[in-house]
Amino acid sequence: MTGQRLSDVPGQYLAEGLPPGGARQDGLDLPFWNGLAQERLLIQRCGRCGSWQWGPEWICHNCLSFDLGWDEVAPRGQIYSWERNWHPSHDALRDQGPYLVVLVELPEAAGIRLIGNLLGDPLQTVAIGSPVVGLFEHHREASPNYSLLQWRIAR
Amino acid sequence: MTMRGKVAVAGVGETAYYKHGQTPYPEFKLTLTAILAACENAGISPREIDGFSSYSADRNDPVRLAAALGLSDVGLSCMQWQGGGGGAAAAVANAAAGIVSGQANCVVVHRGLAQGEFGRFGQFNLFYGVPGDIAHTAPYGVLAPPQVFAMRAMRFMHDHSVRQDALRAIALASYHHAQSNPRALMRGRPLDEAKYDSSRWIAEPYHLYDCCMENDGAAAMILVSADRARDLPNPPCYLLAGGCGIGYRDGAWVHNAPDYGASGFATLAGRLYAMAGIGPGDVDTVQVYENFTGGVVMALVEFGFCTADEVNAFVTKDNLIVGGRLPLNTSGGNLAECYMHGMGLLIEGVRQIYRQSTAQVHDADVSLVTGGPMAPPVSACLFGSERVL
Numbered sequence: 173m174t175g176q177r178l179s180d181v182p183g184q185y186l187a188e189g190l191p192p193g194g195a196r197q198d199g200l201d202l203p204f205w206n207g208l209a210q211e212r213l214l215i216q217r218c219g220r221c222g223s224w225q226w227g228p229e230w231i232c233h234n235c236l237s238f239d240l241g242w243d244e245v246a247p248r249g250q251i252y253s254w255e256r257n258w259h260p261s262h263d264a265l266r267d268q269g270p271y272l273v274v275l276v277e278l279p280e281a282a283g284i285r286l287i288g289n290l291l292g293d294p295l296q297t298v299a300i301g302s303p304v305v306g307l308f309e310h311h312r313e314a315s316p317n318y319s320l321l322q323w324r325i326a327r
Numbered sequence: 328m329t330m331r332g333k334v335a336v337a338g339v340g341e342t343a344y345y346k347h348g349q350t351p352y353p354e355f356k357l358t359l360t361a362i363l364a365a366c367e368n369a370g371i372s373p374r375e376i377d378g379f380s381s382y383s384a385d386r387n388d389p390v391r392l393a394a395a396l397g398l399s400d401v402g403l404s405c406m407q408w409q410g411g412g413g414g415a416a417a418a419v420a421n422a423a424a425g426i427v428s429g430q431a432n433c434v435v436v437h438r439g440l441a442q443g444e445f446g447r448f449g450q451f452n453l454f455y456g457v458p459g460d461i462a463h464t465a466p467y468g469v470l471a472p473p474q475v476f477a478m479r480a481m482r483f484m485h486d487h488s489v490r491q492d493a494l495r496a497i498a499l500a501s502y503h504h505a506q507s508n509p510r511a512l513m514r515g516r517p518l519d520e521a522k523y524d525s526s527r528w529i530a531e532p533y534h535l536y537d538c539c540m541e542n543d544g545a546a547a548m549i550l551v552s553a554d555r556a557r558d559l560p561n562p563p564c565y566l567l568a569g570g571c572g573i574g575y576r577d578g579a580w581v582h583n584a585p586d587y588g589a590s591g592f593a594t595l596a597g598r599l600y601a602m603a604g605i606g607p608g609d610v611d612t613v614q615v616y617e618n619f620t621g622g623v624v625m626a627l628v629e630f631g632f633c634t635a636d637e638v639n640a641f642v643t644k645d646n647l648i649v650g651g652r653l654p655l656n657t658s659g660g661n662l663a664e665c666y667m668h669g670m671g672l673l674i675e676g677v678r679q680i681y682r683q684s685t686a687q688v689h690d691a692d693v694s695l696v697t698g699g700p701m702a703p704p705v706s707a708c709l710f711g712s713e714r715v716l
Contacts, residue, residue, distance in 0.1 A: 186468050193466045196459030205462075227463065227580035253478040253485070253587070258528040261471035270528075271468055275478050275582050285583050287467050300485045320466055 184309050185289045185322055186271060189264030192311065193318035201228050203242045208319035211308045214242040215281045226284035247306025247321060249276040252285055254298045270294045276304055276323055291324040302326075329568075329602050332716050334423040335556030336564045337433075337549040338369025339674040344512055344665035347442040347541035354545070358387040358439030359395060361545035365435065369549045370560040376549075378403030378431030380422035382414035382698075383668050387439050387545075403431040407571065412616060413591075413702030415669025420569030420708060422550045432551065438670040439545030463581045472618060473538055476701050477530040480621025482588035484532060487635040489624065491532060493642040495523050497620035497655070498536040498662055500647035505659025508685040512540065513663035537620040539661035546670035548677060564680040567693070567711040568602035570595060571704040578703060590625035590700035595707060600631075603693075603709045607631035610709075611691040612654045612679050614672035615700075617661040622700030627653075630695065630707075649686045657686040669698050673708070680712050 195202040207214035217224050218232035219239035231238055253275040260266050272290040277283045290298065291307065303326040310319045342352075342360045350357065366373045373396050379389035380403065389404040403425040407414035415438070422434035469475060483489060502518035505511035518536060526535040556563050572595030577584045586593065600606055607630055615623045624642055627633060632653055633641035647655040658664045658675040665671050676696035678684045684691075692715050698706035 186466075190468065190470075191461055191465035193462050196462070198459075201459060201463075225579070226583050227460070233576065233579075253482040255474065255477035255481055256528070256531040257468055257474055257477075259473065259530065261474060262468075265468060268468075273467055273469055273474065273478070275482075275587075285581070287464050287469055287581060289467050300482070318466075 184311070185291060187264050187268050190262060192314055193320050194316060200230065204228065205318060207242070207244070208308060208321055209310070209317065213245045213247045213306065213321065215245050215278070215284060217241055217243040224282040224284050226281075226286070245278055245281045248280070248326070249278045249286075249304055249306070249323070251275070251298065251300050251302045251304060252277040253300060254290065256294070256298070272296070272298065274298070274304070274323055286321060288321055288323045291322055330420070330423045330427050331567050331602055331604065332565050333553055334426050334550050334566045335553045336566070336677045336710065337371060337551045337556050337559050338365045338367070338561055339546075339548045339677050340364025340366070340368050341510070341546035341667070341671065341674060342544045344510060344667070345543040346512065347543055350441050350543035352441070354439050354441035355387050355391070357441060357543070357545035358392065358437055358547070361439065361547040362392070362396070362435050362437055365547040365549050368561070371433065371549065374398065375433045376435050377401050378405070378422065378425050378434030380405040380418045380425065380434055380436045381438060382407035382418040383411045383438070385438055387437065403434055407704070407706070410571070410699070410704045410706070411702050412618060412668040412699030413705045414571065415616065415673060415698035415706060416569060416696055416708040417571040417698060417704065417706035419548070419550065419566065419673060420571065420706065423566050423569055426550060426552055432555070434550045435547050436550065436673070437545065437547040438668055440668065441543045442541060460580050473530040473533055476619050476622065477533055478582065479587055479589070479701055480532055480619065480625070483621065483625050486588050487638060489638050493624050493638050494532065494537055494620040495520065496642050496644045496647060497617060497623045498523055499644040501617065501656040501660040501662040503644065503648050504657045504686045505663035508658050508664055511659040511664040512542065513659060532621060533619055536662065539617050539619070539666040542665045542667065544665055544667055546667045546674055548674060562681050563713050564677050565711050565716055567605070567709040567715065568599045569706070569708040570598060570602070571706040572598070573703045588625070590622050590629055591703050591705045592626055592629035592697065592700070592707065595705060596630045599707055599709055603711070605693060605709070605715075610653070610693050610695050612657060612688040612694050614656055614660065614676045614694070614696040616669045616672055616697050617656065618699050618701070626697055626700045649688055654686070654688045657684050657688065672696050676708070676710055680710050
């Protein structure tokens, strides 16, 4: 279960210089970030009751078990919400122009949501509910390396 | 257990308001100035203060304020925990709780901000995230508050077919009221439909005029027991109810709150009305914190002023200005008076009960003030006149 390779789409979506992806210091979300580097989407899931949760927690919000694991999910979802940003809130985006952010829900993981960018024309019409597929965007020159998960409209 | 009617706002005060970075005064001095102004308005000596209450990680710490003011016995030092501007009204509720519990008798609620001294509040910072949240959002260009809060409004608008006009109406009402307010930074700079419509996008669905300003200044209010307040010069302004709220998994990070196309007041609104013993139909005027207009629209629904499906018909400039069905942000609010993270709105909510507003609502007996939408724990207060008690 891998997404389309980003090499089908040239470059990375946003300009260099933004804060990087990567695990929290306490390691809570490390499996997620390691998964992205391997082009796998891993989401936290309770070992006792099977509930999905995101962002990850130390405990299952549903049954209060500490037995939490990570399950792989296909990088397929639908647009739950979106925004088109015009105002650069960071020096790195000074010359970016407008860009699209999407909040993608994963039906295969009880609708948990991930933030990403919507590839393609930044001025495209965006419809909530549109199916999207994920593409991994690797930042191997960064130190440490990290990978992001981007989205494009499913064809 | 209730605080209803046991505490009153004795006085309010503020400094001049400045564009961000423009105040010549240090933040601490602004705070002292506002506190002294509130005491003078209340008709009390600053030496009577025996408690401090603030929010949004305010930097102006009570031990230093007490030392600067020469206070000899302080019994309350209270910071609303988390929520940023969401906690503005909770700082009032917490102060009231301190009085009702007997820990203090005269509590100042204060907020002071000088961004030139400490950096822009509205730029990219760690404030809105849990640890590690940044890594899931910032690499994708979700950085400053407009990007953090735009998608919630977008979802709400989608769910209920809400038009941009409703967001625009909030901005138009705030700017309309600012024109009568000498303190308002946007006085003399009116806003009409055409100007709003042609203004640049910040983060769709927010235009420039959908976003609060960034300002320097300070504001404060003095809370005392209801009995004490009746001996003081201002008309009584009682706290009917106040508190904060976190709804089910509102803190699920990376934008996973289940009730996403919402402002987060749903659980609090019911509790607040129950404590006050009133309903939305009894509210004469509202001050709803505009971090963004979309948040205000959602808040109006959650406080029961209209249903989500009625938004397009109800949320109009005509309904929201003085003389309309629900006068909103009568001093100009965060969009057009000053963005003091909600203290300005609290003060205006009290001034309506004092009958001292620059856009006074006739017979304003019940005044609702909210803290920042979409920033849990969210908060709100209901103030009432003697007639309502």
